[in-house]
Amino acid sequence: MITFGRWASSLRFRLLAATLAALALALLLAGVWLSGLFREHVMRQFEAALTLQLDQLTTQLELDASGQPVIDPQQLSDPRWRTPYSGLYWQLDQVSGDGAIRSGVLRSRSLWDTTLPLSADALANGTVHVHEGSGPQGAAVLMLERTVALGEQPGVRWRLIVAAETRQALEAVDRFTGVLSISLLVLGALLALAAVTQVAVGLSPLRGLQHALVQVREGRSARLQGRFPSEVQPLIDDFNGVLDRNAEVVARARTQAGNLAHALKTPLAVLGQAATQALNAGDPANPRDTGPALARLVHEQVDTARRHIDWHLAHARAAAAERLPGLRTPVAPVVLGLVRVMQRVHAERHIDIDASGLPDTLAFAGEEQDLQEMLGNLIDNACKWARHTVVVSASSEAGRLCLRVEDDGPGIDDQARAAVLARGARLDESVPGSGLGLAIVTDLARLYGGDVRLETARLGGLGVALSLPAAD
Structure with a gap:
């Protein structure tokens, strides 16, 4: 199981984390900026439309014979002026010279029996001010006001106000923001998928390099083989040079x-x-x-x-x-070659050496001469002590190669087995030898990270279990 610490330290995680974080930040900023830009555009268009309505209202403002302001509703083109609470309103206020305001001197039918509340502010004639406020029934509105002077009425000015509810405009902004959010999420998912694919494709040569290293470690190849990008190839060449x-x-x-x-x-x-x-x-x-x-x-x-x-x-x-x-040495050919040699060496004793159960797929991760040296000593020693039969078997488990050589001889007591593995030790001087055979096997096995165990054979004699690294 891969721990989070190991995953977090991987190059793949770092690249993906940095890329996805940058994408998320970029899409978030883009969404906020585009939503704000669209809202600003809608409100500018909304304000521009109200400005046209205010200009139309200004051109229709006149004074009658008695000096009172008059606006003919029939001259106003938008039918919403005549529909109660339609969302589009206009109002005319009188501003006296002392700053007193008389609201609602004239107003559109759409206002019905309400007026537009607007705080007093100093306006130059013709200047347009924009306010956000509350209209009929508490609806949010955008209001534009303009002050004009008519006729020969010193100290008297008229304030024209147009207002429109912003609900529909803001709903359009919300709809755009929702669609934009979904679009950016889909875009983010596609970009994340592209980033994952890019990282996977970009790091695939490292998986090839790992496979090549496994081939070298298992003895299937003496050098790193494969096609690698130009950025990685110098490393491969240097490693092969080593x-x-x-x-x-x-x-x-x-x-x-x-x-x-x-x-x-x-x-x-x-x-x-x-x-x-x-x-x-x-x-x-x-x-x-x-x-x-x-x-x-x-x-x-x-x-x-x-x-x-x-x-x-x-x-x-x-x-x-x-x-x-x-390094890779198949086991079966080595054992069968040693069996033929030992059958000739011990021909006068008529020993039956059985090595028929060896799998063809087993291989030793080491030199062929070393495997011959170890098995040769074990089989030769077994032939010297066997009465009739010697059995050689092999198996592999969890990356380890287990070789067993058993005989039907007298065997060795448990107390004497440790002494037999010592260099030069011999339990019976009547049997020829220098006492170095098992010591050589033990030392060679330990150099390869293996070991030698003396056991009781199934045939009744001595069984020697040799554990070595497997090539597969």
Whole structure:
């Protein structure tokens, strides 16, 4: 289960979080700005229409013969002036020289028996003021006023007022805001989907890189393979260069170890051959003849030296291979090859070595020579102690490779099993060997992060369970 902390630290989360936060902020600001812009536009149009009504009313204002103001309703084009509480109203107030106001000298039929309340303010003749207020029945209205002077009436001015309810205009603004909000939400969802797709497509090479690394780790490839963007390719090239240099270092170390082994094995082979000849040429009937005893000692020490050289070579090879990625060794071919060799080596004992149950899909994440070294020692040891049968089996679970070698020999007591794994330990000197076989297996297995366990075999003898990293 992926924890939130791990998800929050991922590159995908950071990109998506930053992108979605920026999108949300941009859409929110755009929605507020567009809604405000539309409201301002509607109210300007609303005010412009009222200004036209005020101009029409101003042109119809006259004084009769007695000096009283007159406006002919029939000359006003909008029928709403004549409909009670229609939402469009006009009113004429008288402003005396001392500032006293007589409201409703004339008014439209739409006002019925009400007047438009408007506070007194100083207006120059012809100047238009805009007010928001309350009209008939408490409705919100927008009012425009203009003061004019008529005839030869000093100190008397007339204030013309037109007003219209803003409900319909504000409802239009609300409808636009609702549609705009839905549109921006849909746009935000599409942009979020595009952002997710962009992040997924942009980071897909990283998934390819992860797959390539898994291929290297599991031993399916020695280098990072695949096609990557130009921004990632330099990293791939550098990493492959590191793998190549590491492989060169390991190959050089192996070559040097092999040269050292050949340099030592040749003198040892000469000493061993000379000891064998001296052992064969000695006189067993002459107790003073120390040649056979010396030859036997030299022969044993040469064999021990060879085993030590093999052990150190295997140890050095495994130590280098354990740090080398891309290693993969199928198990079945190695085991079957060792079975054929052991059947020839122990042909005089007629041991039945059964390795028929090995799956073909199992593979060891390490060097083939190391697997041969470990299994060779285990199978050889089992053949030495078995009465009739040796069984080799293998299985894989949770990334671990479990190899079992069992025999039907006498087995080993629980108290003695720990001592057997010690380097050079031998429980029975009558059986040939140097006592290094199980120690080599144990050391090699530990270098690969595995282990060796001694158990009681199902055949009744000793069972050795070897745990190693699996390539799959």
